[in-house]
Amino acid sequence: MGSWFVRSGWSKGELARQVNRRARQTGAHHVSTDTSRVRRWLDGEQPREPIPRILSELFSERFGCVVAVEELGLRQEHRSPQTAGVDLPWAGPQTVRLISEFSRSDLMLGRRGFLGPSLTLAAGPALVEPMQRWLVPGPSAPAGEAPGDRPHRAGRISEPELELLESSTRMFRRWDAQCGGGLRRKAVVGQLHEVTELLQEGHRPAVARRLFKVTAELAHLAGFMSYDVGLQPSAQKYFVLALHAAKEAGDRPLGALVLSDMARQMIHLGRPGDALELVHLAQYGSRETATASTRAMLHAVEARAYANLGQADRCNRAVRAAEDCFADACPADDPDWIRFFSEAELNAENAHSYRDLAYAAARRRTYSSLARPPMQRAVELFGRDVDNHRRSYVFNLIGMATVHLLQEEPEEAAASAERAALAAGKVRSERVNTRLRKTAAAAAAQYPGCAAAVRLSERLAGDLHEYAEEARAV
Template sequence: MASSTVTSAQPDRPPRPNLAFRQLRGQRSPAEFAAAVRRAAREIGERVSCDARYVGRVEAGEIRCPNYAYERVFLHMFPGRTLTDLGFAPRSSVRGRRPGPAEDALPARPDRPPCATSETRGADEPYDTQDTQNPYDTHDNNEESDVLRRAFMTSGATVAAASLGPLGLALDAAAAQRPVRRAGAGDAGALEEAVRRIRVLDDRHGADGLYRRAAAPLRAAYALLDAGTSRQATADRLYSGAGELAISVGWLAHDSGRFDDARSHYAEALATARMNGDAGLEAHAFCNMAFLARDAGRPREAVRAAQAAQRAARPLGSARLMSLLALREAGGWAGLADRVGCEQALVRAQAFFGRGRSDADPEWMSFYGEAEMEGLEAQCWSTLGDWPRAARHARRAAELQDPHFTRNLALYSAELADDLARGGRPDEAAGAGMRVLDLLDEVQSSRVHTMLSGTARVLLPHRRASGVSAFLDRHAALPRPT
């Protein structure tokens, strides 16, 4: 991790074990306690990816003060206690600022973190106060979001991608080619964080501009695998992290329209999964391969890849994962114009989704909620040419989408605009298209641009309809994605 621009009030020293937190865990194992934390988070609408490793870090004193999402969860689990009662240090002692009037009090859903005005924006923490286990805990990352948004709006996605720098992995080709010492747990942690950060940047802003920057950490990750490690547990984390990073980089290529590059990265992830006997990684790789095959016009391959993913995923026990994979299969059947096969897969997807979340759900599936399910179903009906039904699902997806994830909001709105245009509702299509155009300062996704261009072509004969001319003129003035 890069050194912080925030001056710590405490000198560097070995962490002090958090005995109070250990006592609260009681007889439960770290994994059991982590599952209880995740359940408590869901009760209050938070999403944290707590695992046994995180619990161990807290108890070892490595995390002196949790981030705001974890804070709300812990205070919900142990009502009447403050952070200091739970064995954590006051934020003032960790973040190097004067104590505020309500040091340990936090509103249920603040508009801004209480220390936002007294910290350097975007700076790394001097200690692990802002836990990196789950960057999808977005409610309290307003400062980071603002910084990244400004970076994208002023200098493009490549500038924002520079925030991958503090993760401890080389970001340039020369660094990736240097000899690597034997890898350790710190390297595995940096690799896992690189995957999370790339996903966050993609969710917020789209893939264009990120892809080339993210390829260098992938090379560095495989250099770590070649360097080897003395502990099997660390080796397993490195293999899993490298495979997940390959999938993330493949998705950036996929969303940027670089289908051949995406196929290569997904194949690399699949090979890594099979070498390490990692069924979860194998299911993830096949899932993305199915999506890519559908987008590349190979629907039968999409069906086969989705079915392979389901075979790999069955022992994992995640109904949400099986739901997503059934939707991937439905997309392939739609591409084959097999309405019956598509509908059967959609029914399975909805049934699995209805079983709810579970502790077995992979971390990478944080994006998959009701909005994504509606959006993927909309794509199926659109492929089958049922424009009214597709528009209903696309509208629902856009309404359900958390506005923080700008790329997905733009994607669902672009799907809605296209379905309305092809369904003979040009004025409504133009309105939806305008909403997409409003988001393009923050989103750089070739997929969204391509969809919007198709909508514009469909609307050309309807220029005299209400709002269509304004949409076409504004779309024509857009800079072409490079």
């Protein structure tokens, strides 16, 4: 752990404060560490869970890549093979049981400080190879039998009740876009747990498939919200369980959506190679069933992966493929979960691909110039309906600030980041907060003579929401 600590640039007190803050965020209110305890960890003392997992998350975020518990020289508590990792059995009964157990543990975390199974992030072959089994046909349950455990009684759910479950999932998805994952995550997890209870009853095959589809959408949404608030191991576990449920529902395009967000998470964690393998798996598995909008979205994520690998030609081809597919899109054919991929989202993805390419490649001016028009267009389009797309609006304002920095325009970068900070006051997203602080800090570090950038960086070092309220009052 010592070498990672030295490279991080943190002091012992700063690391202790971050551990305590992350523990409170995840419900582990019994955790309280200090400088002397950090010193003992560096000297070889083995902390108890959840400390190893928290340290893994903090160092992963600091370095932009997966830093496993073992790489820190720490040990994990024994984990049940049924609930640990991502290599899980691809069978309906086990999928239902695992989602039920994991969602119940997550709900208990908030109420009682219970952390559930110790989680670490999977990456590389340990992640990609188990996901490839998504494509392998599985055994079918006998007609009329529940996909979950053998039923004790016949399930009785009416058509209106099914429709209500499906409409509530759409509502949760809109709430997430409006205000980020922090406010509604527990409600989604609670709904997910209730649906898995329904799945343990006996249902006709058609009803069971619809319930599995709702389960997959809710698990995917719980994963995305967890990713948004910085709970990366939990996010990955929900994504994996969502993919299993999508397989049981027989919905390949929905599975492709899950894999695409697993790829986004790997890009976020500095693993673009893993992201590329996941998105290619999504494309292959849904090639005959995905709508044009879904294919466009997958090409856009593919472009992001190539950009982060510094592969400019392949990134350009993927961007053009995304634009071509989007031109063929027919919204009437799209399921609700892909309707987020609008003209604004297409511009945002392509702009961020070119922005990422500017960071990864030597020709920063060239690629930042390509990023600028679609980023401006994304800000404009999201700004027209900001109440329903606030998080995306903020992200693209931050993206615009990074483009200004790449083009050596510190005043414009500070102004864009300032707009983002004001809009972010109503968003509960750790991704937004972290990216905004990093962008403001980068502007201040690169241009210490830019008073606006320095002032904003200093203000954002505190509470973002308090800053937004104070700014509005002024």
